[in-house]
Amino acid sequence: MRLRAESRRVYIALGSNVGKSVATVQAAAQRIGRIDGVTVSALSSIYRSEPAYREDQAAFCNAVLAARTTLEPLALLHELQAIEAEFGRVRTLANGPRTLDVDIIDFEGVVLATEELTLPHPLALERDFVVTPLLELAEQEQTMAGKPSSSPLLLADARLVTRDGVKYGKVSGLALQAKTSQSLQAAPPGEDTTSEASGLLSICATPIGNLGDITLRVLGALKAADIVYAEDTRVTRKLLTHFGIQTRLERCDANVIGQKAALIARQLSEGKRIAYTSDAGTPGVSDPGMQRVVAARAAGQRVEVLPGASAVLTALVASGFAATEFYFGGFLPRKKSQIAALLARLATLDAVLVFYESPHRTAKSLALFAEQFPQREVALARELTKLHEELLRGPAAEVAAQIAQREQEGRALKGEVVLLVGPPCAACVKIVPSPFDTFDTAPAEVGEVLGAEGSGFSPDKAALARAAELNATKSMTRAQIARILVKEFALSRDRAYQLAAKTVSP
Numbered sequence: 001m002r003l004r005a006e007s008r009r010v011y012i013a014l015g016s017n018v019g020k021s022v023a024t025v026q027a028a029a030q031r032i033g034r035i036d037g038v039t040v041s042a043l044s045s046i047y048r049s050e051p052a053y054r055e056d057q058a059a060f061c062n063a064v065l066a067a068r069t070t071l072e073p074l075a076l077l078h079e080l081q082a083i084e085a086e087f088g089r090v091r092t093l094a095n096g097p098r099t100l101d102v103d104i105i106d107f108e109g110v111v112l113a114t115e116e117l118t119l120p121h122p123l124a125l126e127r128d129f130v131v132t133p134l135l136e137l138a139e140q141e142q143t144m145a146g147k148p149s150s151s152p153l154l155l156a157d158a159r160l161v162t163r164d165g166v167k168y169g170k171v172s173g174l175a176l177q178a179k180t181s182q183s184l185q186a187a188p189p190g191e192d193t194t195s196e197a198s199g200l201l202s203i204c205a206t207p208i209g210n211l212g213d214i215t216l217r218v219l220g221a222l223k224a225a226d227i228v229y230a231e232d233t234r235v236t237r238k239l240l241t242h243f244g245i246q247t248r249l250e251r252c253d254a255n256v257i258g259q260k261a262a263l264i265a266r267q268l269s270e271g272k273r274i275a276y277t278s279d280a281g282t283p284g285v286s287d288p289g290m291q292r293v294v295a296a297r298a299a300g301q302r303v304e305v306l307p308g309a310s311a312v313l314t315a316l317v318a319s320g321f322a323a324t325e326f327y328f329g330g331f332l333p334r335k336k337s338q339i340a341a342l343l344a345r346l347a348t349l350d351a352v353l354v355f356y357e358s359p360h361r362t363a364k365s366l367a368l369f370a371e372q373f374p375q376r377e378v379a380l381a382r383e384l385t386k387l388h389e390e391l392l393r394g395p396a397a398e399v400a401a402q403i404a405q406r407e408q409e410g411r412a413l414k415g416e417v418v419l420l421v422g423p424p425c426a427a428c429v430k431i432v433p434s435p436f437d438t439f440d441t442a443p444a445e446v447g448e449v450l451g452a453e454g455s456g457f458s459p460d461k462a463a464l465a466r467a468a469e470l471n472a473t474k475s476m477t478r479a480q481i482a483r484i485l486v487k488e489f490a491l492s493r494d495r496a497y498q499l500a501a502k503t504v505s506p
Contacts, residue, residue, distance in 0.1 A: 002023040007039075008108040010076065011137070013064045014121060015101040018300065019199050021407040022046055022175050028100050029065050041066040042140060044133035046176040049169050061175050064105065064133035066141070073107050077117055080104070080408045088302030099300055105130060111157045120155040124140035127169040134161055134195070136178065199268030200277045201296045203289060205308025206235075208416070209386035211242055215311045221306055222247055225275035227267065229260070231287055232279035239277075252276065261295055268301045280416070281311050285330075312354055315381035318391050322383050322391040323423040325351035329356035330367055333358050333418075339365060341449035343372040347473045347485065352420040359413035366400035369421060374406060375469060377422040422464070463491060464499050473504040 012032065015089045016024040033040040046063045051399045066317035069076055087100035112119040123130045138153035138161070138312070153161040187324040202221040206214040222228060222245050229252035237249055252260055267272060276283055276292055283289030284305075313503045327346060330460050332355045333339050344354055357365050362380065369378050378451050392399050403413065462505045463485050478500045485496035 004133075007070050008110075009041075010067050010069050010107050011105040011124075011134060012067065012080065013062065013101075013103045013105050013121075014065060015060050015100060015129065017060040017101045017267050017328045023271075024087065024100055025061055025063050026176075028087065028102065029063070029088070031083050032065060032067070032102075033084075035069075035076075037070040037073075038076070038079075041068060042137055044136045045133060045169045045174055045179065046127060048170050048173045048175045049129035051169075054380055059172065060129060060169075062129035062133065062169075062171075064130060064137055065139050073104065073112060073117060075083045076107075076199075077104060087341065088300055097332065099111050099302065106135065106155050109156060117285060120157055124155055124161060125159065125165045125279045126167050128163070128166045129169040129173045131161060131163055131166055132171045134386075135163075136435070140178075159401045167307070199271050200304060201264075201268060201292065202273065202303045202304045203283050203293060203303065204275050204277050205310070206239060206277050206280060206285070207307060208280045208309045208314065208384055209389075209485045210313045211239065213385060214239070214243070215305070215306065215308045218308055219243060219245070221273075221275050221304075222277075224273055226272040229264065229292075230277045231283070231289070235279045236277050247275070251346060252292075254289075257288045257291055257365040261291075264292065265299055268296065268299070281309055282307065285310075285312070298377045309385070311356070311381075311384055311416060311418055313381070314384050315391075315420060316352060316354060318381055318384070319352070319379040319393060319420045319422075321352045321379065321420060321422045323350075326354055327351045330355045330356060332361075333363075336364070336368065339368050340372065343368065344473050344475060347372065348424075348470060348480070350423060352423055355419045357417045357419050359415060359417050362413055362417050362419065363400065363403045363407055365419060366396065366403055369419070370396035370400045373421055375465075376424060379420040379422070381418040381420070382413060384418070386415070388415075424469075463496070464502060467478070467500050467503045471500075 013027050014025045016028075017351055018024075026043075029043045032038060044064045044066075046061050049060045049062050051060060052388060072081070084100050084102055097336075101121060103121055104117070104119065107119050110119050121130075122398065124134065125131070135153060144260050147174045155161060183205055202225065204221055205215070206218065221238065222243075225247050228236065228240070228247050228249050230249060231253045233251045234247055239245075240247065240249065264274060276289055278284075278287040282305075284293055293303055293305075317325055327349055328377065329342065329346075333342060355365075359382075362506045364379065366380070376396060378396045378399050379391060380399060382390045392403075403491070405411065467481050467485060470484060478497065481500040481503070482493065482496040485491055486493055486500060491499070
């Protein structure tokens with residue numbers, strides 16, 4: 001037989017001083033009513049109050065919610081903290097602005113003093129913005145129960161709630177008269193009760209070429225936004241025009257995003273909905289969008305990321321490189337020495353390497369790939385999802401030569417380019433005339449394994465060739481090379497170490 005959990009009375013304080021604070025408190029009360037195991041009884045009037053901790057803060061809007069719950073205190077606390085996070089509060093900003101601040105004030109039959117939770121909460125006796133709505137709710141409850149309105153309100157530890165101990169957070173006025181419990185019924189599932197509660201930054205992924213790849217969520221966010229900030233207004237204007245969206249559009253690229261940071265922060269604090277788009281794909285990846293996300297998170301403002309098209313993932317899947325891992329390095333460095341150093345550092349990574357590159361630098365970068373990875377295949381993905389989409393794949397030297405030939409013929413690449421380097425594999429050694437192209441001379445021991453002419457193919461020969469390739473990077477120890485050989489060629493540890501040692505001259 002399953003016992004039914006006991007329902008106990010709980011008082012919850014709500015506060016906000018960022019954006020549309022009254023709407024935030026109302027929406028939060030409705031959201032709390034949707035917690036499993038919580039039934040909202042009433043919400044007090046919403047009061048305006050003076051900041052209790054810092055004089056430079058904006059005035060707060062506060063209320064207290066009465067409810068009954070079958071949850072334990074800590075379980076309820078964690079549910080409330082999750083709701084704070086939904087509304088965008090950053091709890092690490094001590095006494096800073098609050099999009100939403102929620103506290104359990106009193107829990108029937110529970111007296112608790114831990115690092116995580118104290119019950120009854122000290123606010124219940126010290127802060128006017130809690131005491132005033134608490135006494136209002138108590139009077140309502142007593143009237144409904146047929147008791148004198150002057151009956152005392154006792155906390156779980158039997159202390160009496162009065163205004164005698166009030167020290168801070170003086171109530172300065174009424175923001176909204178109390179509503180009945182009927183108006184606090186939870187909104188239908190899926191309804192956004194926080195849409196007008198505070199500002200919202202929407203990071204919108206846009207098509208990388210084909211406008212048909214836009215998502216319904218992104219279209220909704222662009223239409224609902226007060227302002228769309230775009231990395232490239234020319235590109236985004238075409239997108240908005242195509243879908244009949246007339247939202248105000250402003251430039252916000254790498255050159256001005258720092259200058260507009262304070263303006264955007266203020267607009268969000270005023271409750272505006274801001275959409276941000278890059279020129280293509282998901283903002284925040286190799287573009288200035290991440291600066292806006294970091295700033296909004298630090299200020300405790302709400303941020304949502306609406307996923308969509310991604311050149312990285314599209315190119316990765318289209319390449320056909322079979323690997324469980326991949327490395328994305330953003331745009332390649334501009335200097336040849338920097339690219340070479342980066343590739344040397346990544347040479348031993350057992351993964352597909354993915355980079356963005358400018359079309360006019362692609363040929364030179366491919367040539368460096370061929371130097372660093374003579375035994376690996378590469379892929380070039382260009383104009384993805386567009387009419388003239390192109391994908392080239394083959395040995396690094398061959399692809400590099402093909403692109404160089406195009407440039408000599410006046411057929412230079414155009415459009416966005418993604419370069420990929422396939423994962424290292426044992427079979428790759430078959431397509432390379434000699435595994436020692438990067439050595440002036442090969443150690444004598446290598447010849448002993450490969451034979452006088454280096455002909456034929458065996459696991460030991462392939463493993464030794466791979467060891468030579470790894471050793472050529474001059475960035476690995478014998479033990480590191482041996483571990484890779486064990487993984488790639490299923491050799492014993494002793495045999496792998498013997499072959500790794502043979503690639504180094506005495």
